[in-house]
Amino acid sequence: MNFGQFGQQFVNGLSLGSIYALVAIGLAMIFGILRLINFAHGEVLMLGAFATYFYARSGLPFLVVAVLAVLTTVVIGLVMERVAYRPTRGAPDVALLLTSLGVSIALQNAAVLAFSAQPRKFPTPRLIEQQVDLGAGVQISGTNLVTVGVALALMAGLTLFVTRTQLGVSMRATAENVTAAQLMGINITTVIVAAFVIGSVMAGVAGILWGARVGRIEPLMGFIPVLKAFVATVIGGFGSIPGAVLGAYILGFGEIFLVAWLPDALTSYRDAFVFTALILVLLVRPQGILGSTEPEKI
Amino acid sequence: MLILEDVHVAYGAIRAVKGISLEVQDRELVALVGSNGAGKTTTLRAVSGLFRPRPGSIRYDGTDLTKLAPHEIVARGISQSPEGRQIFGSLTVRENLMLGAVRRKDRAKLGDDLDRIFDLFPVLKERIGQAGGTLSGGEQQMLAIGRALMARPRLLLLDEPSLGLAPLLVQRIFDVVARLKAEGVTILLVEQNARKALEVADRGYVLETGRIVLQGPAAELAANPEVERAYLGG
Numbered sequence: 001m002n003f004g005q006f007g008q009q010f011v012n013g014l015s016l017g018s019i020y021a022l023v024a025i026g027l028a029m030i031f032g033i034l035r036l037i038n039f040a041h042g043e044v045l046m047l048g049a050f051a052t053y054f055y056a057r058s059g060l061p062f063l064v065v066a067v068l069a070v071l072t073t074v075v076i077g078l079v080m081e082r083v084a085y086r087p088t089r090g091a092p093d094v095a096l097l098l099t100s101l102g103v104s105i106a107l108q109n110a111a112v113l114a115f116s117a118q119p120r121k122f123p124t125p126r127l128i129e130q131q132v133d134l135g136a137g138v139q140i141s142g143t144n145l146v147t148v149g150v151a152l153a154l155m156a157g158l159t160l161f162v163t164r165t166q167l168g169v170s171m172r173a174t175a176e177n178v179t180a181a182q183l184m185g186i187n188i189t190t191v192i193v194a195a196f197v198i199g200s201v202m203a204g205v206a207g208i209l210w211g212a213r214v215g216r217i218e219p220l221m222g223f224i225p226v227l228k229a230f231v232a233t234v235i236g237g238f239g240s241i242p243g244a245v246l247g248a249y250i251l252g253f254g255e256i257f258l259v260a261w262l263p264d265a266l267t268s269y270r271d272a273f274v275f276t277a278l279i280l281v282l283l284v285r286p287q288g289i290l291g292s293t294e295p296e297k298i
Numbered sequence: 299m300l301i302l303e304d305v306h307v308a309y310g311a312i313r314a315v316k317g318i319s320l321e322v323q324d325r326e327l328v329a330l331v332g333s334n335g336a337g338k339t340t341t342l343r344a345v346s347g348l349f350r351p352r353p354g355s356i357r358y359d360g361t362d363l364t365k366l367a368p369h370e371i372v373a374r375g376i377s378q379s380p381e382g383r384q385i386f387g388s389l390t391v392r393e394n395l396m397l398g399a400v401r402r403k404d405r406a407k408l409g410d411d412l413d414r415i416f417d418l419f420p421v422l423k424e425r426i427g428q429a430g431g432t433l434s435g436g437e438q439q440m441l442a443i444g445r446a447l448m449a450r451p452r453l454l455l456l457d458e459p460s461l462g463l464a465p466l467l468v469q470r471i472f473d474v475v476a477r478l479k480a481e482g483v484t485i486l487l488v489e490q491n492a493r494k495a496l497e498v499a500d501r502g503y504v505l506e507t508g509r510i511v512l513q514g515p516a517a518e519l520a521a522n523p524e525v526e527r528a529y530l531g532g
Binding site for chain 2: 173
């Protein structure tokens with residue numbers, strides 16, 4: 001691998017990791033507060049991609065289409081919270097897990113009924129499909145550049161939000177200790193709703209970026225990114241947002257460089273390598289890289 | 299004025315509180331003493347809305363607290379420094395303190411209130427940017443009380459503020475409690491350290507396995523031979 005190829009793969013890994021990170025942040029945030037593994041998060045991503053597809057037919061500028069699509073995913077996230085997760089709040093973990101699996105399956109099948117299982121071409125704007133020459137033999141796709149830029153901007157915004165605003169600090173407090181948060185006067189419902197709004201924004205954006213990356217969209221497209229994001233959060237330490245981001249980039253780089261270095265005959269096993277890595281991390285550090293070893297909260 | 303009437307609280311099959319009636323008048327310091335497992339913490343948590351009494355009534359200035367969510371109870375001027383401190387370990391001292399004021403409407407006065415907390419507990423000012431989890435046990439206790447005071451409570455619930463502290467620190471904490479009372483804060487104090495609690499309190503209640511077995515002026519309780527034998531180690 002020469003320098004140019006390495007640079008290309010590096011940006012590619014950064015880009016894939018960025019999408020995983022956006023999805024993983026939503027998972028980690030909702031798990032941190034509700035102890036809920038929201039498998040339906042992948043369907044929010046899928047619906048964001050489909051919303052973009054349908055809105056793009058109107059001929060509006062892509063940026064406007066993207067904003068409308070993300071607003072749509074926010075509404076979907078809010079409805080999901082209200083209809084499925086608020087009534088089950090405080091239920092045993094297994095009930096929460098089954099609820100989120102149920103929501104996921106229901107949304108997948110609703111999407112198959114509504115949009116058909118046929119893959120559709122994602123309306124990636126031509127502008128960002130072009131290759132950008134960075135010199136020194138490094139050519140990268142505009143999609144990758146946009147993906148990395150958008151993801152970093154969103155993560156920077158999230159960091160500001162959770163450190164500088166009262167609602168953001170309340171969210172961190174609630175994730176750490178729900179009872180104490182209630183005693184402070186924090187309205188837990190507000191915090192949960194905020195977590196779903198932020199998670200849905202990230203998932204919606206991830207859906208658009210994933211659509212642009214893969215080029216086509218279909219109703220089951222949410223499964224793989226949410227599974228990878230789940231692995232990323234486990235590797236990083238479940239419930240820890242920095243851990244989820246770290247895990248996501250490890251996974252993104254790992255996948256890309258495995259494919260680059262492995263003999264062609266083995267590249268189709270890349271997911272097997274990902275899950276082997278997961279098992280190894282869990283054997284050595286069950287709490288994840290940045291996870292704490294504190295006993296489970298009551 | 300806080301009035302509890304025939305409050306029962308059970309979690310699962312465990313009946314922790316079995317018919318407690320008590321009251322706290324404005325500007326009064328009332329101590330709730332008794333051994334481990336007597337139901338003291340459960341009673342305080344019921345006042346804060348973390349547990350629903352079944353049956354039983356908890357009223358504060360005429361408002362039925364049993365119908366309110368915990369954050370609405372804080373908004374009515376009742377804050378709590380919980381047992382075991384429950385500091386947000388990953389948040390800074392400043393963030394912990396500011397969370398105590400989440401429900402405050404008069405945000406312009408928060409700076410003055412921070413100064414007041416630093417006046418009570420100067421060490422917190424030195425630790426302002428440090429994560430709560432890095433503080434010593436005594437400092438965490440001061441932070442927990444300071445955080446509850448940031449709500450500018452009309453009624454302060456203190457749960458075991460001296461638990462696990464060195465004797466010198468225990469004295470510091472009780473000095474602060476006495477000072478708060480002198481400043482006119484109404485306090486309901488839960489303590490295993492019955493001697494200290496009854497020293498600062500106006501009145502006291504003695505709890506045993508979820509029931510009130512004795513009540514009266516704190517000085518009388520402290521002098522009661524039964525209390526002395528059971529709780530004061532006399």
